[in-house]
Amino acid sequence: MLVVSQFTWSAFKPQKSILTFSTLLISLLSFVASAEPLLYKAQKGSQTLYLFGTVHVGSRSQQAINQPVEMAIKQSDALILEAELGGNINFPSLVEHSVRDVLTNNELAQLNEIASETQLNIDMLKSLPSWQAALALQQHVFTALDFHAEFGVEHQLSNWAQTHALPVKGLESLQFQIDLLANQPQGGKQMLLQTIEEWPYTENNILCLIKSWSHGDVANLEAMLHIDSDNDDFYQRFLIDRNKSWVRSLVTSSEYQKGTYFIAVGALHLVGQESVVALLKQQGFIIEQISHSKSAHCSMKTHV
Template sequence: MLYVPKLRLSFKMFASLRIAFVLLSVFLTTVISASAYAQPLLFKAERGDQTFYIYGTVHVGPNNQITVTKQIEDVLGVSDTLILEAKMDQSVQFPTTSRFQVAQVLEKNELKQLETIASEIRIDFGTLQSLPPWHAALILQQTTFTQLNYYSEFGSEHQLSDWAKGNGITIDGLETLQFQIDLLSQQDEGGKEMLKQTLLEWPHNAHNIQCLLASWQAGDIKNLSAMLEHDSDSSDFLKRLLIDRNDAWVAKLTNSTKYQKGTYFVAVGALHLVGPNSVIGLLRSNGYSVTQLSRSEEAKCIMKTHV
């Protein structure tokens, strides 16, 4: 039977391992090469009566992943609100039809590769061919993470949300889950390039996941930034996926009457915190004093590509 991914996790399973896996980075404890003292990115941004603690998240993980460390407890505990990309208890309308199907958008050699992959991971090839390309790409990546025993319930958002609820802290979202699903489903040609990139990067799947995870755990800003720069000319989708959302989030944080006074813990995907158009960079340009609270180290790995 074809496995259809959970909605919350599926949004994070984007096409390019070099771009999108950053948004769904997973914590792999057995391959992390950085020092035990290195930490995922955590910043403090202050302006006037506003204080934001900004944390780079991973959206899935193994059952032994620990997000709420003593440091996180300390800063989340003094925050008025936990602000996530999107609240996790929202309902969404998952698209049921599409003008484009996998069989229509892939070349013969790509379909052959997809058939081989489907056989390897035990997914029905015929069903994959009938899906929109973006949905097929999600299923391929979801299956890989399931095989590695990584699940959304062990990701940062779930752990932070559980802690906040248990300690009476309000939870808010910068956008909706429906917006996230629509962002995927409304790609050009049904997400053709997303699926093609997934197939292109497939041979380096395991290595790239490990490198991304190591970079997240180490808080390796240089490595994470390099991953973004490598794909800076990928497509308009990258702009809509990262840059436009960063702009919208910072506008909401800086202008919303809800956040004009107080202390807030903001938790978003780690790659939203690096690069010239990052949440951190935008806050600085808006007059916030920003300090990194976490300790970063080199992850000692590089991404492999098809080139």
């Protein structure tokens, strides 16, 4: 499932000139009050880290800041996001590995069917690098479901921080995230092919991801993680390498050595054997889950 659920982005609107990017994938609806998105407390010496799992778009009715989250963030010296929202982003000036150059005729025919169904401009899609085309398709589904980045968890947390004069920091830059996407092999061909292959199930999978996030369903989130691991390069570069980089920064940077910090990252970064939670535990942090998890009673679909 290559919705980039572990990334940060906002309304992604591919144009021939430039794209507006701020935070990548999904945070959403409170389905039941008794189930909560994942929230952990990691403690070692004079350092306390609250780890909150997010998805990066949401609905108008979404309320991500529940009582446990507010209690944790009120105790914190700073809010730390995957990347600070806003700021300038430079996109590659030249399109390398455009869709029309990397897909076979059969694959292009499949994309053409999707473009007809969504009323997206097929010539525009074929002119883009594959990673941008994949995100354009995913963004179409988010919009159709009325999910938007401006209602996502990161924006809610940032607004809370601004109102309460809490500093906001980023673990990486938005430019880093764009470069990571742009530098995939063959311009992200595999990312686009997986999006095309799973297209019939995209709506089901997005809704299941959101529901699993809102319930803190660790088993379901880990299952989604294993689906992403089918693309070894994507899994390593977008999840594992970033987890390790973040933990290294949190553990070694003088900026975070003392105090309490509220860290909000995509929920898939908090599950699995090489998650941020697992890596901090390896560094000697005592881990406590504060949130209450429940089964989401849904499943991902990837094959006929």
